[in-house]
Amino acid sequence: MVHAFVRSLALMAVLVAVSATAQAQEKLKVVASFSILADFARNIGGDRVDVAMLVGPGGDAHVYSPTPADARNVAAAKLVIVNGLGFEGWLSRLIKSAGNKATVATATKGVAPRKDKAVTHDHKHNHKHSHDHEDADPHAWQSVANAKVYAANIRDALIAADPAGAEAYRRNTEGYLAKLDALDRDVREAVAKLPAERRKVISTHDAFGYFADAYGIVFIAPQGVSTESEATARDVARIITQIKTQKIPAVFLENVSDPRLMRRIAEESGAKLGGTLFSDSLTDEKGAAPTYIDMIRYNIKALTSALAG
């Protein structure tokens, strides 16, 4: 009796060991909704995970329409990582239609959401909501402190999906968090060097609310919080007047909005054209911002060089 119990225990141990090695050979399939989340997942998952993304580098996740290949990726995945806060309005339908039972992990869990500026604005802003009835600003990753929350959430989700790798995920996360802390310090130092009255810019897309709150650079946008709404003549006029009256030193293009309009505004208002800031997506490997840390470093460098005067 006791003998049989010990024997079955030994058998179970062997089985667990076998399945663990099998899992180590077969990578955990993870789908991230867009490039920045994919970068987090790669850093934390290391070589234990195989990360696919739906909206690739340079794409705009606000208005993305999924392809059948995306549905196939989602169907094969064990874990789907989304930003949440209404960022990927199109995703829940995709997951449903892909018909799999992947766990969906929300990376912004625990982040204190900002209010969407477009909703609290003085004018009635009737932009078409891709954000599902939520008034939260989804671009939480623009603050490095939030990125640390993302990393922790993704770590927990990976551990839940693949308990055998818990040790590796914890180790990777610790290393990555240290890098994020260093990044956060560098950004604060760079901003501190700017004269206080020059810490304001115009950018095409107010995706930088969290960045502004965290680091004290004011972002003023000619368009609403979603890239879906088209700028009217009144918006453009208001922004030009604002640049002139508030003496805003620089105008920034964003990698997913109309560059022609930005050039016109800069030319007419006399503000400096500050180059591109990356907000919603990374670039491919040859670009200026292939990873999240590169992106933040690139942005802060562009900002400080335009605002230093």
Place this chain on the structure above:
Amino acid sequence: MIYDVLIGPFAEFEFMRRALAGVLTLALGGAPVGVFLMLRRMSLVGDAMAHAILPGAAVGFLLSGLNLIAMTVGGLIAGFAVAILAGLVARVTELKEDASLAAFYLFSLALGVTIVSIRGTNIDLLHVLFGNVLALDDQTLLAIAVNATVTMVVLALIYRPLVMECVDPLFLRSVSRAGAPAHIAFMALVVINLVNGFHALGTLLAVGLMVLPAGIARFWARDISSMMVIAVLSAIVSGYAGLVLSFFTKVPPGPAIILVAAFVYLVSLLLGPVSGLLRQLFPAPHLEA
């Protein structure tokens, strides 16, 4: 007060002056072409052609981003190709021109959307589809002006055969061989003006400043020259009022311009002296002999 509404925006902001210059120039070239489109019962052809220029513009975009010259040349090539192919198919096969044009333009539209999407962003596609009249730079304005000038010169040259073909094509064929070249030149003008409108209004609405003013003119005049004058005037008024509307409301400028033109069209439909609805309900008393 009136100054603030009607002139202020343009006096204060250069981008408004540029937008106004853009739509005025578009009106000068596009509206007369639109009148001939209407008289030749080809208004919907204009619409189809507007979609046909998309893949050309998209290839230009693919090669060099939102670059004016590349997108213009691409659009012209694609537009000419579709016009010529549709014409050829109609002459050589049993398929009529409207059906072959519909086939080619749908092919073109799908191809264009695919090409823009390959580059990866949907937002670029929106810029291509909707244009931006508020962001006209020197180069774009110059291109629009050149195209409008070419349009007016060519229209003056082919005016007689074109009018004759609208009124009595059989007679034209019996006295002259100018019919076919004039037709081809005219289709080229349609394409040129669509590419023109495309920069300011995008592919979806480019045809609006051609077709709607022509429709408006039909309710106010019987002869072609006054129709052309009225069409140009109503296109100018729509462009101007649309910009003002966009300046004081939350309507984007492109749709605002077309909405104003559509509104003028509805008013003309009701009140126009030539076959307007009210005129038909309450006919003017006949002159007594």
